[in-house]
Amino acid sequence: MEKTKEQIFQGVRDCLVNALGVSENQVTLDSSLVKDLGAESIDFLDVVFRLEKTFGIKIPRGDLFPENLLTNPAFVKDGKITPAGLTELKRKLSHVDFTSFGESPQVSRLSDIFTVGMIVDYLAEKTSVKAKI
């Protein structure tokens, strides 16, 4: 059965609490995984493992969080994501709204796009697709 967004949020929150050691009330839809919840690189994989187990789905690596993008010189120049990099990001992360980030695509701001709400949206799309199949 298709889950409601609230149910998805609760599942995501539990995963984040277990993976990052944060308290439930720190996790809101707007929380940034890096700035607000203190996630580091290994945590992103840990979160993916937990989401897979909680929601019974397979999340292809790089699908929810991009991998190896910042090491590609075609995608990063002078501390900014290049237009080609932005196109690649949008292609890989179709569930993310890049409007705000695109106005000033500093690499240092990239972590801002990884919010709890972004994970919920991804899972809503993913589990709905799964339900339709």
Added chain:
Amino acid sequence: MSTTEIHSNGRKRLEGDVAIVSGGSRGIGSAVVRKLASEGASVVFTYNQNKESAEKIVSELRAAGAQVECLPCSIRDGESVKKVVEGTLEKFGRVDILVNNAGIIRDGLFLTMEEDAWNDVLNTNVGGTFLFSKAVCEHMVFQKKGRIINMSSMVSKTGSVGQANYAASKGAINAFTKALAAELASKGVTVNAVAPGLVATEMIENVKGLAGDLTKRIPCGRFAEPEEVASLISFLASKEAAYITGQVILIDGGLSLQARR
């Protein structure tokens, strides 16, 4: 079984833990299997060709009340490695300790060393360590607890004539140990390596004439017993070692000091 440490709470040091030991049918590996089992861990160990010897260890340890399994495995084959980890999870439901012990040597002077001997040693020793670590990592990160202990060697630090391939493989394992330790530390998973000097195994027994001369170079005046290496591994696998990670610990009786006796 070797000496068992019973803690004040009446529990053995590794009680409730599940360990995988690659290459546990002989030498240091079998001593590690015995030690971990005696400390209360459930142990799954792999063997390559020594089925008879592996089954004998299983029977002996089960008779002493331990939970021990042995499985055939080619550590260079990802599918074979996965089967061992999946088999362990199916039987015991978790993996807390991985000892990457299995390895090979194909010694020879570098000038005459065939590419095949180089690849064989690197692919087995480094490749096997990579594959097993990869197969258990996700589970350890998920349970926020794990101990990975890699078998290195003193020659990774000192070099050794006729062992360019083996020394390179162990040096790679040292670097791998440190990199993986840095990645996994925040998830409660420690990664360390143990680097023995000369250990009194069957392999060394076979060249006893040579062994006599070697002993004179060891400050402690003797080879290590496999059980001494196993004890260090058992400690690194325990709760007491939770704050030790990314280390390559020499256990060589002072041999690497190159001190004169």
